[in-house]
Amino acid sequence: MMRWLACVALSDAIGIGHLVRVRALAAQLDLRLDRVLVWTDWSRERLLRVAPDLPLECVDLGNLEWPGGPMPDGMVMDMPDPPFSLLAATQHVPRKLLLGCRDARTHWADLTVNVAEGDDLVQAEPAWPDPIWRGARFAMLRARFLSGRKRPYTPSGAILVAIGGTDAARLTLPLVEMLLEPASLATHAIDVVCAASHPDADGLAHLAATSSRVRILAPAEAIADWMERSGAAVVAPGNLLFECMALEVPAVAIAQHARQADDFRAYPWLVTGGDIGRVPGMLHDLLQESRTAWTQYARAAAVGQSLPMLKRWIHAPLFPLHSNAHSADSTP
Incomplete structure (x- = not known):
């Protein structure tokens, strides 16, 4: 052997x-x-x-x-x-x-x-x-993602925010604050994947305590189930993005550094960390006009x-x- x-x-x-x-x-x-x-x-x-x-x-x-x-x-x-x-x-x-x-x-x-x-x-x-x-x-990908969805897609589901294991650029907190503002996303809950060691854990916990729309999820194997309940996601480009594509959850990807931005520059729904103000509008578009185009793209990728x-x-x-x-x- x-x-x-x-x-x-x-x-x-x-x-x-x-x-x-x-x-x-x-x-x-x-x-x-x-x-x-x-x-x-x-x-x-x-x-x-x-x-x-x-x-x-x-x-x-x-x-x-x-x-x-x-x-x-x-x-x-x-x-x-x-x-x-x-x-x-x-x-x-x-x-x-x-x-x-x-x-x-x-x-x-x-x-x-x-x-x-x-x-x-x-x-x-x-x-x-x-x-x-x-x-x-x-x-x-893990087997759970390769086996596909277990439940029908629901566009009214929550918006999942999972910027990665460490979120070195500390984008999660300002992003969640932005997602709470637009009326076009007001009917969506916001599920935030955040470890207790996250540098903005206290600020995110405060948001969850003051807004009924925000829920904090600890990183765990259950992320596939959370994704399936989501209408859309905001994730780091990499494993999380491919997991969303495998489960056909429309996703905006946020590149936190130059290498990510270069590697994933061809992904049509990519933004850089300095341009996260575009994310709410992109999510609204993915949940409406562009959802079919995104799904076709994800299926063609054969993740x-x-x-x-x-x-x-x-x-x-x-x-x-x-x-x-x-x-x-x-x-x-």
């Missing part, structure tokens, strides 16, 4: 998306991870609340070097711009999967999967032996539907894939 290792980075500034994605990848692809190296400034106890079922090892976020230990047979790299020194130290690993990079780092990998890289999220299924696979069809293709690649015999995935000889 092949020994697999994953490398991810996580912090309040980076967010938890990389670890969440690797956890979903392991579950959906039946991939047993022997080690998960997490470059972080979090404690292991805090990490285990995100991924309690993974063999996590904390590595100092300030030292992005190979920490040692036996080399695996396969490696998953999912971190923002992994340093070339780390790639060089692991270049002889027989099978290497790189997630979310589009520069010279792709030459390290046997296969690169870029769910979003500035191009349209709607992409055709690639042909072997293309070394870079693109599009929302490779989004790594997660090519994961079986990635699973076949993961579990193919080690040879000849190790030789060079950039050549036709890599076809399993």
Whole structure:
């Protein structure tokens, strides 16, 4: 049996998306991870609340070097711009999967999967032996989202606000205050996903105490059920956006930093953190005139539907894939 290792980075500034994605990848692809190296400034106890079922090892976020230990047979790299020194130290690993990079780092990998890289999220299924696979069809979602909706869509449902695990730009509070103002959204409740550690938790709790429309939801596995009850959502571009697309919940995505804005610039309903004043109007439009167009877009994206293709690649015999995935000889 092949020994697999994953490398991810996580912090309040980076967010938890990389670890969440690797956890979903392991579950959906039946991939047993022997080690998960997490470059972080979090404690292991805090990490285990995100991924309690993974063999996590904390590595100092300030030292992005190979920490040692036996080399695996396969490696998953999912971190923002992994340093070339780390790639060089692991270049002889027989099978290497790189997630979310589009520069010279792709030459390290046997296969690169870029769910979003500035191009349209709607992409055709690639042909072997293309070394870079693109599009929302490779989004790594939990089984609950891949199985589709369990109840009919209701446009009068709540507006779900989930800006991400850490909301480093502190956009949630001003956004919820904006959503309470327009008469066009007055009939919608506002469900806010917010951890107790959120920097504006007290301010959001005050809003919930003074407005019957606002409800605070703790981050949990139940987010799929909350999404299904929603008429629309405001989310971070990434895992949350793909989850909304899988459940056909119209969503505005808010990019919190330049990398997100660049990666998801082709998503038609994207705004940047400095332009959140547009969100109420965009939500009203999604709930009215643009809802059909959004639904057609989400269905065309085929979110997660090519994961079986990635699973076949993961579990193919080690040879000849190790030789060079950039050549036709890599076809399993």
